[in-house]
Amino acid sequence: MRRWIEKQRCLLDFTLSSLLRRKGKNIALAVVYTLIVFTLASVMMFTQALKKEASLILRETPEILVQKLAAGRHDLIPLSYASRIGQIRGVAEVKGRLWGYYFDPVMGANYTVMVSEDPSLDEGEILVGKGISRLRQVYKSNILSFRGCDGNYLAFKIKGTFEAESEIIASDLVLCSESDFRRLFGTPGGYATDLTVKVKNRKEIPTIAAKILQILPDTRPIRRDEILRTYDAVFDWRGGILLAVLAGAVLAFIIFAWDRAAGLSAEERREIGILKAIGWETADVLQMKFWEGLTISLSSFLLGILLAYGHVHFFSAGLFEPVLKGWSVLYPKFKLVPYVDPYQVATLFFFTVMPYTVATIVPSWRAATIDPDSVMRY
Amino acid sequence: MRKSDIFLRFILVNLALMGVIFFHARAKTEAHLPRLQQVGRMVEQLQLTDLCLTTEAWHTRNPSQADWHTPFQTHPLALEHFPSGAIVRPPESMRKPHAPVD
Numbered sequence: 001m002r003r004w005i006e007k008q009r010c011l012l013d014f015t016l017s018s019l020l021r022r023k024g025k026n027i028a029l030a031v032v033y034t035l036i037v038f039t040l041a042s043v044m045m046f047t048q049a050l051k052k053e054a055s056l057i058l059r060e061t062p063e064i065l066v067q068k069l070a071a072g073r074h075d076l077i078p079l080s081y082a083s084r085i086g087q088i089r090g091v092a093e094v095k096g097r098l099w100g101y102y103f104d105p106v107m108g109a110n111y112t113v114m115v116s117e118d119p120s121l122d123e124g125e126i127l128v129g130k131g132i133s134r135l136r137q138v139y140k141s142n143i144l145s146f147r148g149c150d151g152n153y154l155a156f157k158i159k160g161t162f163e164a165e166s167e168i169i170a171s172d173l174v175l176c177s178e179s180d181f182r183r184l185f186g187t188p189g190g191y192a193t194d195l196t197v198k199v200k201n202r203k204e205i206p207t208i209a210a211k212i213l214q215i216l217p218d219t220r221p222i223r224r225d226e227i228l229r230t231y232d233a234v235f236d237w238r239g240g241i242l243l244a245v246l247a248g249a250v251l252a253f254i255i256f257a258w259d260r261a262a263g264l265s266a267e268e269r270r271e272i273g274i275l276k277a278i279g280w281e282t283a284d285v286l287q288m289k290f291w292e293g294l295t296i297s298l299s300s301f302l303l304g305i306l307l308a309y310g311h312v313h314f315f316s317a318g319l320f321e322p323v324l325k326g327w328s329v330l331y332p333k334f335k336l337v338p339y340v341d342p343y344q345v346a347t348l349f350f351f352t353v354m355p356y357t358v359a360t361i362v363p364s365w366r367a368a369t370i371d372p373d374s375v376m377r378y
Numbered sequence: 379m380r381k382s383d384i385f386l387r388f389i390l391v392n393l394a395l396m397g398v399i400f401f402h403a404r405a406k407t408e409a410h411l412p413r414l415q416q417v418g419r420m421v422e423q424l425q426l427t428d429l430c431l432t433t434e435a436w437h438t439r440n441p442s443q444a445d446w447h448t449p450f451q452t453h454p455l456a457l458e459h460f461p462s463g464a465i466v467r468p469p470e471s472m473r474k475p476h477a478p479v480d
Contacts, residue, residue, distance in 0.1 A: 012382035020381075054429055056414045060422035067443070074443075097425055101436055110433045112440075114424065129430075165413045166420055171430045172439070194443075196425050227427055227442040234441055295385065302392035309399050313406075328434040337410045338403040 008291075011284070015291040018271070029257065030300050036253045037304025037352055038311070039246055044344050045312045046320060047235045049336035054231035056337070057169065058224075062196035064209055065097075065222040076191040081216055085197060088211050090204045096192030098181050102146060102174070107135055109172070109329035113146075113184065116175040123177050126156040131171030131330045133161045149186035156180070164333075171332030197221075257356055269367050276372035285368040286361055293360030297353040304352075305345065313338040 019026045066085065068077035082094040098115035111132060121127065126144065138144050140160050145153045162170045181187065199208050209221040272285055311317060316335060420426070428440040437444030 009380070009382045012385065013380055016381040016385055050429075050431075053414075057417050057421055057429065058427070060418045061427050062425050065427065065443070095425070101439075110436075110439065112430075112433075116424070131430075131433075162420075163416075166417050167430070169417055169421060169426055169428075169430055170424075172433045173424075173430070175424070222427075222442060230442040231429070298389060299392070302389070302396065306392065306395050306399070313403075328432050330433045332430050332433075337414070338406045340399055340403045342400070 008287070011288050012291050012295075015288050015295060018288075019292060019295060022267075026296065030296050032253055032256065033296065033300035033352075033356075034304045034307070036250060037301050037348070038307045039249070040352075041305050041308035041345075041348060042311050042317065042319070043246070044348065045308055045338075045340060046317045046336075048341055048344065049312060049339050051232060051235045052339040053168065053336055054235070055228060058228055058231065061224055061227050063199050063202070063205055063224050064197035064212070065227075066195040066197060066212055066216070067220045067222065068194075068216075069218055069220050074194075076187065077194055077219070079190050079192055081219070082192075082195050084215060085195065085212055088208055088215070090200050090208055091197055092200045093198040095196050095198075097194050097196055098178060098187065099193050100181075100185050100187075102184070104136075105147070107329055109135060111172050111174050111330070113174045113176060113181065115178045115181045118175070121159060121175065121177055123179055124155075124157055125159040125177070126180075127160050127162065127173075127175040128158055129162050129170040129173040129332075130164050130167050131332050132174065133158075135330050146184055148184050154180070154184055167332040168334040171334075172330050258359060272364065272367045273372040273374075276368060282365070282368045286365055289360050289364035290357060293357035294353070297356040301349060301353050305348070309338075309340070312336070 066077065066081070068075045068081070077096070079096050082096060085091060086094045100113050102111045102113045103109075104111060109132075116127065128138070128144070132144075133139060136144065138158055140158055142158050143155050144158055145155045148154050156176065162173065176184070182189065187193075197208065197212070199205055205223055205225075209223050212219060212221045275285055275288075276282075311319060313336065316333075321331075427442050430439065432438045
């Protein structure tokens, strides 16, 4: 065993010297390889962290949300629907939710305006998210004006701002009283944006959602598990589309790596021929080539994963920010819960390290099995 | 020092750092728990449904609440044009195919 280890170390010494002789080419390959692993791993870790964050935070989202649809579009829902839903056996509570979007022409930003159930929030007072506070440079006790549906400006006193920790859900949030909301948007009394339904037994949620649809066919019940699944699907797809965008780069890399690994240069062929001529076995040549493939791919893989973790969890995935941000003027600042899925790391390892290592061995095996004399002449 | 020793040490350091990543992730998750619980309470209290990740378009601000037409606001044949809309697709419930017409 000791002898075998010593032999492998000697082979590794030789491989490293051989790689260093073609320093430029191999360093370029390792850099591109690392970048590819870094990008793939960054997407993977970012989407995993977002999924984890969503699943942990949105566990407490309403059990069933009922929207009214008019001509296929989301419409205001009459509060009389609440009493009809309340009569379904198993429903514990039905509440109207008032919320909407406000486009701020001053900053060109979208805010989410919502009615608070907090009785301490008086008429003319609002609570705002950190994002709005940062964007408009407004703080506690300042006045913030919104243009109402009738064209008149309504002035609100900022009672406070949400804590920075809540930016991931409330960065663009404006909480106001019900009367202020109705004045701002002209929402008639007796109507809400949607209804939230609390059920007594969670197992009955699908049944109750089906009953709601049965007695109120112009509504769309959205269950909590659907909301959570939406996030799962969105982030899976988000990862998928980023990977699709990256597919071109990955393909270019595959061609580059395949050419590098599979197509032996004349110099490399001659090297194999000389090694065979001085007494190396075919197995030794293959082991040497295995080490060559592993040296480049394993180093690049490990460096890529480490850099990706740093990028996503220490630099808040800064390279993806422009894509997420898009045209948003108001962008939340948040730190994601780090989450690394060993299964995904293993998958990435399998798809990056294994093919390259194998690709280096096959052509070497071909070169190593033919006559050294003819290989050297080639 | 032999080249193989330098390389093996480099790999060992990287592997150790990989181990540190897993421990760091676990430790940080525990450290984040109070914040997550606090945010979860806020979600329950305010009856929120979505994460505030991108605010440029309605359907990317509240993907679970968007209506059927939102991604096609401009005109019926308009392709989605918000950058984040290119990566946040409409929710599952909105992508159900319509009934066959032929």
